[in-house]
Amino acid sequence: MTKRAPIFLTKLRLVAPNLLFISWLLNCGAVVADTVGLEIQYPTAWQGRWIQGGLLVGVAPEGHKVLYRGTALPLTSGGQFIVGLSRNATQTAEIVYVKPDNTRYPQSFHVDNRNYETQIINGVPQDKVMPPQSALERIASDSNAVKEARKKITEHEWFVDGFIRPLNGPITGVYGSQRIYNGIPKQPHYGVDYAAPKGTRVRAPAGGIVTLAHQDMYFSGGTIIVDHGHGLSSTFLHLSEILVKPGIYVYRGMEIAEVGATGRATGPHLDWRMNWRDVRIDPLLVLEALPFTKE
Ligand SMILES: [Zn+2]
Structure with a gap:
């Protein structure tokens, strides 16, 4: 059993919505109109943190596909998908939800930076x-x-x-630390x-x-x-x-x-x-x- 994270509401701003899209929004009952355009409340539950080295577990809205960097992610029987962030992941990550009619809903997330320590390790056999x-x-x-x-x-x-x-x-x-073996900087740990x-x-x-x-x-x-x-x-x-x-x-x-x-x-x-x-x-x-x- 997994614990569900609280539901966060992320906002997607629309500049030029089409009519089909508006009717879909009305069916969802989740439209907030303002003077500039429309804002959808797009619910997404996440486990994990948007931080360098992090793992995110999300749930796809019913019937949607999920794209990350152009690749469709597999979904579990419960609709869950995962995304991993690298040690030096850039500040913004994007998930695109795709409805069966191929309408795309991109969602942007801020990725937190981490500071990695330097670890000095001596006494390693020199041939290693x-x-x-x-x-x-x-x-x-x-x-x-x-x-x-x-x-x-x-x-x-x-x-x-x-x-x-x-x-x-x-x-x-720990993850990400800069390693110096016998005085020689090597790949991060x-x-x-x-x-x-x-x-x-x-x-x-x-x-x-x-x-x-x-x-x-x-x-x-x-x-x-x-x-x-x-x-x-x-x-x-x-x-x-x-x-x-x-x-x-x-x-x-x-x-x-x-x-x-x-x-x-x-x-x-x-x-x-x-x-x-x-x-x-x-x-x-x-x-x-x-x-x-x-x-
Ligand atoms: Zn190690």
Whole structure:
């Protein structure tokens, strides 16, 4: 079960409404006229926040399609759709609702900026910071396997039932931080790091299908990817043991792996990442948007 967010009313200003449109509005009983034009009260329920790295869960009005950046989003049986915002998402996002007669209703949203911290990490094996020529082929093949595992956008809707954290442990790394390894600035960190002893069991945060289970990738070591549906996926890094195989269904809370320090890591911890399609989003904001609440 999911908690419904309060209903917010967003306004769409019309400059040149046509007659069909006006009659539709009158049927909805939601017209507010002023001297300049018409204003529709367009109700939309959102879970999650419009903030960089955030995940939004919306509900499409009955019979409408939903477009984001020109792509039609899949809808759950309850009419829900999801949108993820990148680390550096621009200040304005737009959702377009499309009626069966193809009338389009664009809605704009302000996206809040975040400040990301810089994290200095020393003592990483130097070949994991500046990989030797001989490792480049392996790194490219790892990266292709990961891309492939996240490519398919499935109609599964396990994400709707909510997320739990994959283990209990102090958070030692956050989404978006600029990372400096052995003095060399690298890609931002996109996961949430939980410190935990080697061998601590990692649980699936929500239901899904395992799309990748790799014993030893160059940077991420033991790695699992789970598809929660609609392009929303979890990735688990630096694992010492992998308890699942690609293609199997995992339920929320199921033990899928053990914490390790494989790949580019200085000590045992779990790095949990989340993607919406190829957009990296903040797992903590997913927990906030879609918390699992016991019935
Ligand atoms: Zn990490």
